[in-house]
Amino acid sequence: MALPRSEEKRIALLESAADIMAAQGLGASTASIARGAGVAEGTLFRYFATKDVLYNALYIHLKLDLAAALRQHMAAHDSVEDQVHALWDAYIDWGVSNLSFFKTLNQLVVSDKVTDETRCTVASQLSDIKCVAQACSDNNGLSALPGGFADAVFMALAETTIQFVVRDPANGQAYKSAGFRVFWSGSVR
Amino acid sequence: MALPRSEEKRIALLESAADIMAAQGLGASTASIARGAGVAEGTLFRYFATKDVLYNALYIHLKLDLAAALRQHMAAHDSVEDQVHALWDAYIDWGVSNLSFFKTLNQLVVSDKVTDETRCTVASQLSDIKCVAQACSDNNGLSALPGGFADAVFMALAETTIQFVVRDPANGQAYKSAGFRVFWSGSVR
DNA sequence: AGTCCTGTTGTGAGTACTCACTCATTAATT
DNA sequence: AATTAATGAGTGAGTACTCACAACAGGACT
Numbered sequence: 415m416a417l418p419r420s421e422e423k424r425i426a427l428l429e430s431a432a433d434i435m436a437a438q439g440l441g442a443s444t445a446s447i448a449r450g451a452g453v454a455e456g457t458l459f460r461y462f463a464t465k466d467v468l469y470n471a472l473y474i475h476l477k478l479d480l481a482a483a484l485r486q487h488m489a490a491h492d493s494v495e496d497q498v499h500a501l502w503d504a505y506i507d508w509g510v511s512n513l514s515f516f517k518t519l520n521q522l523v524v525s526d527k528v529t530d531e532t533r534c535t536v537a538s539q540l541s542d543i544k545c546v547a548q549a550c551s552d553n554n555g556l557s558a559l560p561g562g563f564a565d566a567v568f569m570a571l572a573e574t575t576i577q578f579v580v581r582d583p584a585n586g587q588a589y590k591s592a593g594f595r596v597f598w599s600g601s602v603r
Numbered sequence: 604m605a606l607p608r609s610e611e612k613r614i615a616l617l618e619s620a621a622d623i624m625a626a627q628g629l630g631a632s633t634a635s636i637a638r639g640a641g642v643a644e645g646t647l648f649r650y651f652a653t654k655d656v657l658y659n660a661l662y663i664h665l666k667l668d669l670a671a672a673l674r675q676h677m678a679a680h681d682s683v684e685d686q687v688h689a690l691w692d693a694y695i696d697w698g699v700s701n702l703s704f705f706k707t708l709n710q711l712v713v714s715d716k717v718t719d720e721t722r723c724t725v726a727s728q729l730s731d732i733k734c735v736a737q738a739c740s741d742n743n744g745l746s747a748l749p750g751g752f753a754d755a756v757f758m759a760l761a762e763t764t765i766q767f768v769v770r771d772p773a774n775g776q777a778y779k780s781a782g783f784r785v786f787w788s789g790s791v792r
Numbered sequence: 793a794g795t796c797c798t799g800t801t802g803t804g805a806g807t808a809c810t811c812a813c814t815c816a817t818t819a820a821t822t
Numbered sequence: 823a824a825t826t827a828a829t830g831a832g833t834g835a836g837t838a839c840t841c842a843c844a845a846c847a848g849g850a851c852t
Contacts, residue, residue: 454829560774563767567785570759578752585749592748596756600789643803
């Protein structure tokens with residue numbers, strides 16, 4: 415072996431993809447993604463055999479980045495409410511300060527380019543966070559509903575909240591606590 | 604004048620566009636949309652000069668269809684809560700029974716293909732419905748927040764609820780009322 | 793009625809362009 | 823020198839959009 419394939423370039427490509435897809439949608443061209451990463455278009459295809467492979471790698475990269483941010487703020491709390499609230503704040507903060515990651519991730523989540531296999535792989539690596547979500551679900555009125563509804567409501571409210579915090583940062587804290595109140599006092603029975 | 608340009612074909616094109624875009628995204632080809640409407644590709648461009656014109660016409664068509672559905676269920680109610688609840692149910696029902704309309708509309712709403720002018724035009728035709736939304740906003744804890752947050756929360760929750768009702772119709776009613784409870788008891792102070 | 797005339801709609805092969813992806817060549821490292 | 827990474831013009835498929843022509847519906851005149 416002569417040259418090692420550089421992890422740096424891989425990451426530069428992923429972050430360029432996130433930035434450009436946030437602005438132009440998932441249809442952003444591979445040419446512009448490569449240019450944004452400062453490499454030739456052919457190089458992109460050395461790291462990701464097809465664009466679909468890139469989509470899936472990007473989904474994993476973004477989810478793990480989010481998970482790392484959440485874990486930093488998952489100290490033990492007295493009540494379930496405090497714990498979920500900490501998760502909420504961490505999630506909103508991540509979205510606001512990594513806006514293009516957040517936007518692109520939201521597009522990938524609803525895209526059929528990301529395979530079920532990829533989703534499963536990621537989910538299994540996030541089991542510790544799912545744990546907290548489960549504790550929350552078990553303690554509120556949504557637990558009676560088939561799986562995932564509480565999660566989905568959490569995500570939907572967070573997405574909306576992040577949009578408003580970004581659009582009007584002066585009221586950021588107000589949106590953040592209002593959003594959490596809707597989720598919490600709305601779902602606790 | 605010889606042949607009147609048929610309103611039927613215009614509508615067939617719009618509905619075909621909604622169906623195909625719901626499945627394939629806004630990038631669906633004009634060729635497939637025309638085929639779905641049973642006309643030649645050139646015909647599409649007689650009715651809509653460019654694809655962007657089609658996007659805007661489709662946005663208007665879908666919004667007005669939704670508004671018509673909502674108006675049918677806007678009888679006067681005793682309390683603001685009942686009124687908003689009726690609006691909620693009507694919205695969920697429309698989304699569930701016009702799923703491709705709903706999906707495509709959600710894509711158009713966040714797309715930059717739809718001009719601000721189009722959005723304004725539609726908004727002015729929906730002033731009566733906005734009225735109820737306003738009454739709701741004035742009566743709950745979100746009214747203190749800068750405009751649109753309560754609306755956005757309503758829409759986000761409705762979108763999530765519709766997804767779950769469609770995925771698991773047996774529990775449809777449960778999702779529907781749980782979703783409303785999150786919105787209402789979460790936002791009333 | 794029948795037949796031309798006129799103006800409009802409907803058509804689909806054709807055009808210019810963009811895209812994801814390839815591959816012969818060059819650059820870099822051991 | 824040997825081996826592999828990096829490059830970017832090139833390829834074929836697919837895109838939105840065009841245009842010369844065919845199909846058609848009236849009105850006017852035998």
